[in-house]
Amino acid sequence: MIYTVTLNPSIDFIVRLDHVETGSVNRMDSDDKFAGGKGINVSRILQRIGYDNTATGFLGGFTGKFVEDGLVAEGIKTQFVAVDQDTRINVKIKADQETEINGAGPDVTTAQLEELKRVLSGLSADDTVVFAGSAPASLGNQVYNELIPLVRETGAQVVCDFEGQTLLDSLAYQPLLVKPNNHELEAIFGVELNGIDDVETYARQILAKGAQNVIISMAGDGALLVTPEATYFAKPIKGVVKNSVGAGDSMVAGFTGEFVHSKDPLEALKWGVACGTATAFSDDLASIDFIKETYQQVEVEKR
Structure with missing residues (x-):
């Protein structure tokens, strides 16, 4: 089984209009709302090309329910840990220039992190885990230095889609792909x-x-x-x-x-x-x- 880990999922709210006038009221031409986050994107494409997978990470509130319902509707298995605050909303403005306003994400408690670790420690050498994207500020990207070796100890492979130091740190665990x-x-x-x-x-x-x-x-x-x-x-x-x-x-x-x-x-x-x-x-x-x-x-x- 392929697992995807998205520590800071989102609703991606796509807004389309010709031009944004700052300081004024702008009216959109069209909009869409999608379950977002790098690992979740990986899950959605995997499912479309015929590979069963399980999406995990942290979800909370009515926004988290929207994300999970969207994944389930696409046939994707989910095993998220519930958090107390709402999953974030990222606004992506598609106009003459593309602009993004990304939410900060919820606070994740020590107990909630331990619950995710229990999920990941139950995998086997037959599994592959995709870690993708940044963590919520309450955890910081250094949390990957706890999660990736935990998965590798089970014998599972890891795929790491990060930038900068987080990517360099992940190389110590022989990722299948960066x-x-x-x-x-x-x-x-x-x-x-x-x-x-x-x-x-x-x-x-x-x-x-x-x-x-x-x-x-x-x-x-x-x-x-x-x-x-x-x-x-x-x-x-x-x-x-x-x-x-x-x-x-x-x-x-x-x-x-x-x-x-x-x-x-x-x-x-x-x-x-x-x-x-x-x-x-x-x-x-x-x-x-x-x-x-x-x-x-x-x-x-x-x-």
Whole structure:
């Protein structure tokens, strides 16, 4: 079973209008509300491409019920720990410029954290756990240094989708996959990347620090998968970007689902690129039909 861990889920409230005038009343043209959070996005795409999974983390209040009801309606299993305060709402304004206003998230008590640890400590070597996104301020991202080794002690694999120091810390636990983008890779090593050879050089440094597989996403310039055995470059696919928010999460879902199923990194990369690209070209997370259509356009070269 694949588990996704979202420590700070949200309702993503998508607002669309032509232009935002600060200091004035603005009227939206349309809106949508989705269950949000990086791990939850991974769960939703995994389910669409045919991989059963269980979403866990912390949920609270009427907003938490909205998130859980939405996941259950999509056929996703849930095993969340209830918290006392409401799950946050993130407002994403899609106008002439894209603007986000993200909530802080609830306070998580020691007892609630221990309950999540009990869930994660009950896994087995047959399981894979996707840790994605930041933790609530009450926990801080250092909490991952408690949760990831707990999972690894069960024999389960971990996938880690973080930025910066949190990503670097996770490498000590040999994650199955990490997926920084090229800008995050520059920030990690304090360098400027000039071309794909530089990207591969620093991706291999992440591999040397413990990762089993590294994908560097490069938006309109494609994606690079580095494994101990080989490097693969997925060419960019042309289209109109509508949703940059969930594209990376979708790529993680596509790779993880296929790799757990087939253990084939090349095929996993293709599904990762298909899922990520299809979501980038969709208003919400991509549909299975659009993912399959996009998969047919994926071209990968071995370097």
